[in-house]
Amino acid sequence: MRAACPPLPAPRTPPTLAGDLAIWIFILAELLAFGVFFIAYAFARANNPELFAAEQLALNRDAGAINTLLLLTASYFVVRAVHAAEAGQSRHGARWLVAALGCAAGFVAIKIGEYAAAFSAGISLSSSTFHMFYLSLTFFHFMHVLLGMVILGALWLNARRGLYGPHNMNGIESGAAYWHMVDLVWLILFPLVYVIR
Amino acid sequence: MNHDIRSANRRSTVLWVLLLAATVFTWAVGEGGSGGAAIAALLLGVAALKGAAVILDFMALARAPLLWQLITLGWLVLVCALIGLAYWKGMP
C-alpha cells in the first residue's frame, strides 16, 4: 500500500495518532457500523443480483460521482487547514475550512435533490430491499455529513480566532479525522451502491 | 518544519488529484454499463486504494503507531474482501 503513495516525510518520533483517542474510538465504532452495513448489503444483494442491478441502474450515478468529487475536495481542503494550523497560520486555515464547508454544502444540496427525485418516484425504505439499503446507507451517511459540517463549523470558529497552532492541534486534528472518516466510507459506498453490479 | 509542511501539502495535492481521477474512472466504468467479476474486482480495488490513501495521508495514519495502521487498514481490507466474497457468491 505504502509503495503506491508518494514518499512520506520522515516520521516524527514517536509515532502519534493525529487527534484525540476519544474521537478515534468513536471513529472505529462508526467504521464498524458502516462496515457491517456494507457487508450486509453485499450479501443481501447476492441473494437477488438481478433485482439489485435493475434498481441500481436507475440511480443517478452522475450525482453520486459529483458528490464523491465534492467530498474528496472537502477532505483535501481540511488537510490544508490542518497543515496551515501546524504552520502556525490558524486564520489562514480558517479559509480552507470555509472552502471545505462549501463543498460539503454542495454535497448536501445534491443529495437532497436526489432524495426529492427518489421520493417523488415512490421510493421508500419499504419499497424494496435495494431501496431499503440505498436509502438507509446514504441517509446514515448523509447525517454524518451534517454532523461533520457542524464539527467543521466549530473548527472554523476556533481557527478564525487563531486558536490552533503547532502546540494546539488536538481539536482540529480530531475534527479533521472525523471528517475524513465521513469521506472514507463514502469512497466505498459510492462504487458499492451506485456502480458495481 | 515549514519545509515539511510544504512537502506534505504537495503530497496531499497530488493525492487529491489522483483521487479525483480515480473517481472519474469509476464513474466512467459505471457509464460503460459493463458488469461481471473482473469489473467488480477492479472497482473494489480502486475503492480500496482510494481508502488507503485517505487513511494514510489525509487521516495522517502514516505517522501513527503501527497498531492503529493495522486496525484501520485491516478494516478497509476486511470490508472490501467480504464485499468481494459476497459478489463472488452472487455470481450467476
Place this chain on the structure above:
Amino acid sequence: MKYKSQAVAMPYFIAAIGLFVAQIVFGLILGMQYVVGDFLFPEIPFNVARMVHTNLLIVWLLFGFMGAAYYMVPEESETELFSPRLALAMFWVFLIAGALTIIGYLTVDYATLAKYTGNDILATMGREFLEQPLLTKIGIVVVALVFLFNITMTVLKGRKTAISVVLLLGLWGLAIFFLFSFYNPTNLVLDKYYWWWVVHLWVEGVWELIMAALLAFVLIKVTGVDREVIEKWLYVIIALALVTGIIGTGHHYYWIGTPEYWQWWGSIFSALEPIPFFAMTVFAFNMVNRRRREHPNKAAVLWALGTGVMAFLGAGVWGFLHTLAPVNYYTHGSQITAAHGHMAFYGAYVMVVITIISYAMPILRGRACNSPKAQVLEMWSFWLMTIAMVFITLFLTAAGILQVWLQRVAEEPMSFMAVQDQVALFYWMREWSGVVFFIGLLAYVASFFVKGKEQPAGA
C-alpha cells in the same frame, strides 16, 4: 461518611435488599409452577407471581439507584444534600406505594384492581413490566420528580463532576422515558412500539448511564486511580453504549408489525452492543490492576469486577446470541429470551446496586469496611449467587434451544404445551439452581449481621 446527609441512603439500601429477598421468593414460586403446574393455584396464579417478581425487581433496583444517588451525589458535589427530609419523606411514600401495589396484586383480582384505581380513565395496565395501577404509576412519577429535584439542586449548588452529571442524565432519562408508559393506544403495533421506549431505552439506554456512573464512583474510591482517567473512560463507554443501544432498539421491532427494514437496522446495531460491555469489563479490570491503594473492602472490589464480567456475559454475549434477525425469527419469545433476561438483569443492574451497597453500607454504619469474617461470608454469597445465576441461564438456554427445535424448526412441530413437558428436566434443574441462588442471597443478608474485628472509619 463525609457528609451527614448521605445517611439517608441507608433506608433505601435496606428496603432494596428486603424487596430483593421477596423477589427471589416469588422467583422460586414461579420456577416451581413451571414444573408443578398447579402449585399454589388458585391462591397465587402464575401471572400474579410473575407480575410481583418483575415489579419487585424494578422497584428494588429503583430503591438501589435512588439510595446510590443520595449516597454519591453529596460526596461528588462536596456539599450536603439539598433536603434530607424530603429524601426521607419520599422513601416512605415510595415504600408504602410499592407495598400497597404488591398487596393489591396478591389480594385483589387484577380486573377489580384496575377498576378501582382509575384504569378506565386512562388504561395503562396489563402490559408487561408496566402492570402497575395508574395511581402507582403517577406515584412513581411524583417520587421520581421530587427525587430528581432534590438531587439536581444538590448538584447545582456544589461541584459538578462527570460522574454526577452522567448519573443525573441517566436518572432524568429514566423519568422521562417512563412517561411513555402512559401512552397506550388501541393499535397494538403502536402500543408495542412505544412500550419499548420505556423498556429498552431504560435497560439498554439510560440505565446504562446510571450503572456506569455507579461503577466509576466505586472504582475511584476503591482503586485510588486518578479521577480524570476514570471519568474520560466513563464518557467513552457510555458513548459506545448509547451509539449502539439507541438504534439497537430495532432488535425489538422485527416481528411486531413494524416495517421489515428494522431487521437490518436492528441486527447491525445490536450486533455492536456487546462492545460497550466488553469495554466496561476491560476498564474495570484495568483500573483495579492500576490501583494505587489496597482498599480494605475486598468484597466491594469483587462485586465491581463481577459486574463487569457478568454484564458482558448476560447482556453482551447472551444478548448477541439471539439478536440477529434470522436467529431471532426462531428464538423470539422463547426460553432463550428468559435466559438472557435473567443473566443480563443480574449481571448489569443487580450486581451494580449490590456493588454500591457493599461499598457504602459499611461506611454508613461507621466503618471503612466490614470485618474480614463478614467479608468472607459476603464473598461466599457473591460466588453462590453468581454461579447459581450462570446455571439458571445455562439451563434456560438449554430448555430454549430444545423448545425452539421441537416447536419451531422441526419438520412436524410440536405444540407449546407438549414441548414444555419435553423440557421439564431443565426447568427442574433451573429451580434447584434458584434454590442455591436463594441460599446465596440469605448468606448475603446474613453477612450484614456478622460481627468481628472491624476497621475504623476514615478511609
Place this chain on the structure above:
Amino acid sequence: MSGTFTKAMARNVFYGGTVFFFLLFLALTLDTTKALPKTDNRHNITADVAAGKHIWETRNCLGCHTLLGEGAYYAPELGNVYKRRGPDFIKAWMMAQPTGTPGRRQMPNFHLSDEELDQLIAFLKYASEINTQNWPPNIEG
C-alpha cells in the same frame, strides 16, 4: 497507543454521538409511523377490538402468554391463536378453565360474559392479521 486523550473530547463525543443517534432513531420512527398503516392492520380496529384489548389488559393475559412473542413464556403464543384454534374453540376453552388436572398448569376462569368473549376474540383476530413478517415460523407459535 500514545497521543492525546482528553476528558473534554470524550465528553463531546458522548454528547454528540448520543444526540446524533437519537435523531437518527427519531427519523426512523417517523418513517415507521408513516409506513405502519400498511402492516399494522389498523383498518380492522373496531369498537369490539378496542374493548377486547381492554379485557386482554385487565386480565393480565401477558402474565402467562406471549402476544407477538412478547410477554411471559409460561403458556402458548396468542398472536396467532385465532388462526390456530378458531373462535369457537377459544370460547369453549376459556369457559372450561381451570381444568383442575393435578400437576398441570392452570389457567384461571375470568368469568367473561358472552359479549366480552366475543370482544376478546375480535381483538385476537385483529392481532392475528397484523403483518409480522411471517413470524411465528409455524402455527404452533
